[in-house]
Amino acid sequence: MESAPPLRIESLTHRYGDLLAVDDLSLEVGAGEIVGFLGPNGAGKTTTLRVCAGLLALEKGRVTIAGADLAATPLLARARLGLVPDEPFLYERLTPAEFLEFVAALYDVPESLAALRSSELIERFELVAAAGELIETCSRGMRQKVSIAAALLHDPPLALLDEPLTGLDPRAVRALKDLLRERAARGLGVLVSTHLLEVAERLCDRVVIIHRGKKRAAGTPAALLAGRAEATLEDVFLALTGDAEPAS
Amino acid sequence: MNARGVLRGRARALRNALFGRGAKRAALRPRGPLYSLALVAVAAWIVHSGFAALLAALARPGAPPAVLRAALALALDVALAGVLLFDLESAVSTLILDRDLDLLRAAPLPPRSILAIKLLDALPRAAAPLVVVALPALIAAAQTLQAPAAAWLAAPVVLALLWAIPLGAGTALALAWLARVPARRVRESLGLVSTLAFAALWLTNLFVLPRIAAEEGEPLERVRALLAAAAPALARTPGGWAAALLGGAPAGEIARSAGALAAAAAASVALAALVASRHLTGVLAAARTPVARPARRRAKRPLPAGSDRTLPARSLRSANSAHPLPTRPARRVPLFIAVMRRDRRLFVRDWTVLGDVLTAALLWTCLPLLALPLRPLRSPWLVRAMLLALAVGLGYEIAARAFPLERRGAAWMRLAPVRARSWAAARFASAGALALALVGVAGASLGLAARLGAEEWLATLAAVIPALALSVTLGLWTGAAFGDPTWTNPRAVLTLGGRLVAAALVVAQMTGWLVLTAAEESGSGSYAWLLPWLPGLAAIGLSAVAVGAVARRINRGGYAIP
Numbered sequence: 001m002e003s004a005p006p007l008r009i010e011s012l013t014h015r016y017g018d019l020l021a022v023d024d025l026s027l028e029v030g031a032g033e034i035v036g037f038l039g040p041n042g043a044g045k046t047t048t049l050r051v052c053a054g055l056l057a058l059e060k061g062r063v064t065i066a067g068a069d070l071a072a073t074p075l076l077a078r079a080r081l082g083l084v085p086d087e088p089f090l091y092e093r094l095t096p097a098e099f100l101e102f103v104a105a106l107y108d109v110p111e112s113l114a115a116l117r118s119s120e121l122i123e124r125f126e127l128v129a130a131a132g133e134l135i136e137t138c139s140r141g142m143r144q145k146v147s148i149a150a151a152l153l154h155d156p157p158l159a160l161l162d163e164p165l166t167g168l169d170p171r172a173v174r175a176l177k178d179l180l181r182e183r184a185a186r187g188l189g190v191l192v193s194t195h196l197l198e199v200a201e202r203l204c205d206r207v208v209i210i211h212r213g214k215k216r217a218a219g220t221p222a223a224l225l226a227g228r229a230e231a232t233l234e235d236v237f238l239a240l241t242g243d244a245e246p247a248s
Numbered sequence: 249m250n251a252r253g254v255l256r257g258r259a260r261a262l263r264n265a266l267f268g269r270g271a272k273r274a275a276l277r278p279r280g281p282l283y284s285l286a287l288v289a290v291a292a293w294i295v296h297s298g299f300a301a302l303l304a305a306l307a308r309p310g311a312p313p314a315v316l317r318a319a320l321a322l323a324l325d326v327a328l329a330g331v332l333l334f335d336l337e338s339a340v341s342t343l344i345l346d347r348d349l350d351l352l353r354a355a356p357l358p359p360r361s362i363l364a365i366k367l368l369d370a371l372p373r374a375a376a377p378l379v380v381v382a383l384p385a386l387i388a389a390a391q392t393l394q395a396p397a398a399a400w401l402a403a404p405v406v407l408a409l410l411w412a413i414p415l416g417a418g419t420a421l422a423l424a425w426l427a428r429v430p431a432r433r434v435r436e437s438l439g440l441v442s443t444l445a446f447a448a449l450w451l452t453n454l455f456v457l458p459r460i461a462a463e464e465g466e467p468l469e470r471v472r473a474l475l476a477a478a479a480p481a482l483a484r485t486p487g488g489w490a491a492a493l494l495g496g497a498p499a500g501e502i503a504r505s506a507g508a509l510a511a512a513a514a515a516s517v518a519l520a521a522l523v524a525s526r527h528l529t530g531v532l533a534a535a536r537t538p539v540a541r542p543a544r545r546r547a548k549r550p551l552p553a554g555s556d557r558t559l560p561a562r563s564l565r566s567a568n569s570a571h572p573l574p575t576r577p578a579r580r581v582p583l584f585i586a587v588m589r590r591d592r593r594l595f596v597r598d599w600t601v602l603g604d605v606l607t608a609a610l611l612w613t614c615l616p617l618l619a620l621p622l623r624p625l626r627s628p629w630l631v632r633a634m635l636l637a638l639a640v641g642l643g644y645e646i647a648a649r650a651f652p653l654e655r656r657g658a659a660w661m662r663l664a665p666v667r668a669r670s671w672a673a674a675r676f677a678s679a680g681a682l683a684l685a686l687v688g689v690a691g692a693s694l695g696l697a698a699r700l701g702a703e704e705w706l707a708t709l710a711a712v713i714p715a716l717a718l719s720v721t722l723g724l725w726t727g728a729a730f731g732d733p734t735w736t737n738p739r740a741v742l743t744l745g746g747r748l749v750a751a752a753l754v755v756a757q758m759t760g761w762l763v764l765t766a767a768e769e770s771g772s773g774s775y776a777w778l779l780p781w782l783p784g785l786a787a788i789g790l791s792a793v794a795v796g797a798v799a800r801r802i803n804r805g806g807y808a809i810p
């Protein structure tokens with residue numbers, strides 16, 4: 001069990017009606033590893049992350065989170081992951097502090113520990129002034145910070161982040177990167193979807209590129225560049241995902 | 249404004265909502281609106297049959313056409329009152345709170361155009377009384393009165409004019425009022441409108457209906473006499489004008505009525521346009537001002553002293569935990585407490601959501617104290633029946649809003665490592681506690697006014713509490729199954745179909761409990777000993793089924809995350 005990777009996806013397939021959104025996708029995130037999840041708009045990144053987090057039904061394939069099978073032991077699996085959704089799931093009429101307190105109770109984090117962690121995260125993301133105001137009055141970036149804090153509050157072995165940089169200012173981006181690296185150094189596995197290729201190149205140990213639900217490439221940024229004509233990750237991305245739209 | 253383009257866009261949105269579109273059509277579950285339409289059709293059909301039967305009964309002994317026209321006028325006026333009481337509020341919310349308003353506000357449109365677009369949007373939402381009451385009544389009357397073809401052709405125009413009168417005048421009034429309240433109270437004021445409408449309905453229910461039912465004499469004769477007496481007054485209302493047009497009145501009256509109807513509708517709409525051009529921009533800006541609140545003291549809680557780093561890890565996931573555990577035995581917040589705490593905060597800060605419920609409970613508490621001493625209430629059965637009605641109505645109103653109140657936050661029900669059954673139970677506890685408190689206060693006042701004895705108290709409680717439990721669980725289920733997480737109008741947190749289903753459930757429960765109460769009152773025979781236990785048993789069984797259904801809904805992610 002100790003050696004189980006934070007995330008293992010085996011031949012995951014997901015359909016919306018007739019539309020094949022994720023097609024036989026397999027990938028693994030090891031302990032302490034930060035994996036970038038790249039792909040053009042509509043590639044299936046959000047769908048994959050939502051299935052792994054239990055928000056969408058797991059129809060075909062297998063997902064294991066730190067050894068817990070998502071289909072067989074959904075509660076255990078959910079307890080072992082934190083999700084930063086593409087649009088935050090917040091209560092408009094709670095303050096960030098109250099919201100974090102509620103989320104901590106959902107994940108069974110003891111009260112005093114939760115207070116400690118949430119005040120640490122609040123300070124880290126410079127939310128101290130906003131912590132007592134209603135989320136309703138928070139800016140987009142502040143909401144995003146609250147959402148990230150909520151996902152990491154129970155200190156899960158796996159973090160799934162869906163475009164977590166949306167709305168963040170440069171200082172907050174740096175704070176998030178530092179936080180992820182710090183936690184990864186202690187064993188956190190991270191799967192982060194992003195469109196910012198420079199960020200992916202510098203932050204991630206590995207990247208996975210998907211296109212129309214299928215995995216197109218995976219490896220370290222350096223390995224993806226090796227032996228190819230393209231000079232940057234951006235060029236590789238564009239070459240791998242550039243084929244024309246299928247007629248539909 | 250490019251009116252054709254706007255109209256085309258709206259028509260497309262409607263079509264896509266009804267029938268879906270594109271390759272992912274199947275995934276979007278476009279059947280919901282179709283079910284709603286089917287339910288509306290059934291309701292309209294029921295009204296049509298009932299009204300046709302009434303007209304036929306009235307016409308058989310040869311009542312003059314004026315009486316039949318008066319009946320039609322009354323039905324149309326009732327529909328108009330329905331528009332004013334219930335739909336004005338949803339039309340004004342559509343006009344002020346709809347999500348596309350930011351887009352419209354940013355576009356170079358004059359307020360008049362925004363008003364026109366949004367009233368068009370409000371049409372399907374604010375036309376239910378017309379479709380369910382006015383239209384079937386018109387059709388039944390036309391059949392009974394053998395209306396000429398011209399009347400059939402004019403009917404849609406007449407209906408549109410009828411609809412414009414309350415909506416135009418009401419919107420003008422509402423906007424003028426909203427322009428005068430402080431910005432941060434606009435949303436609340438809007439809630440107040442619905443609260444008053446709701447209170448009016450409860451009042452009628454409570455006082456008028458029992459009186460009418462208790463009048464002496466042959467019912468049909470009384471109805472005919474009442475209609476004949478009211479005919480001259482009714483002829484001077486919008487419903488009367490429309491009835492004259494469609495019910496074959498003498499030519500002179502037709503001309504006069506047509507003029508009056510058209511003039512009233514035009515004046516209404518012109519008034520709305522005038523007020524909108526003055527105030528709409530300001531009201532829209534005000535409605536978007538968030539309810540600012542002073543910073544809370546609790547935000548900076550003191551950190552637990554001496555975070556000891558020596559304690560062994562508690563759980564498997566603390567093995568590589570980033571944080572030390574405190575030395576004292578860690579206190580966890582049970583889910584129930586966390587949910588109740590959250591609900592209390594959300595509710596106190598958004599009281600309009602349940603404002604109408606509170607008003608109803610307040611009325612139920614005060615009215616017996618004021619009114620009963622005047623007319624002594626002898627029967628404990630009547631007390632019980634009234635409390636049963638309150639329990640069913642209140643339990644549903646509170647519980648049905650539990651899930652929709654969470655909006656996007658409902659995603660945590662799928663995300664957090666908490667069993668769906670625990671969620672359902674926690675919601676039950678939270679909604680049930682509030683409902684129980686309100687019913688308890690109202691029941692105490694009613695019971696004191698009626699001077700119930702100890703035994704009667706017990707018997708009443710034994711009937712009312714199961715009814716409350718069942719209505720809360722069924723309310724939770726309707727909220728989970730039909731909740732609209734993007735609601736703007738606190739009286740419409742369920743989809744239209746959901747509201748119809750909920751209404752059917754409430755009626756069924758009330759009927760069931762009243763039948764049981766009546767059976768117990770006249771109880772004799774071999775199974776009479778069972779009757780006092782039946783409510784409890786039935787409620788436990790049905791509630792368990794409903795809670796199971798709620799849990800399944802949560803598990804399936806039935807509550808859509810937008």
Ligand SMILES: Nc1ncnc2c1ncn2[C@@H]1O[C@H](COP(=O)(O)OP(=O)(O)OP(=O)(O)O)[C@@H](O)[C@H]1O
Nearest residue numbers: 016021039040041042043044045046047048272275
């Ligand atoms: N609720 C839904 N119903 C139907 N189809 C959907 C739904 N959500 C997503 N899709 C479709 O599934 C496919 C994958 O979408 P997904 O949101 O996973 O893409 P993504 O990689 O996250 O894109 P983006 O970079 O734009 O966020 C797209 O074709 C999208 O249109």
Ligand SMILES: [Mg+2]
Nearest residue numbers: 045046047086
């Ligand atoms: Mg996405």
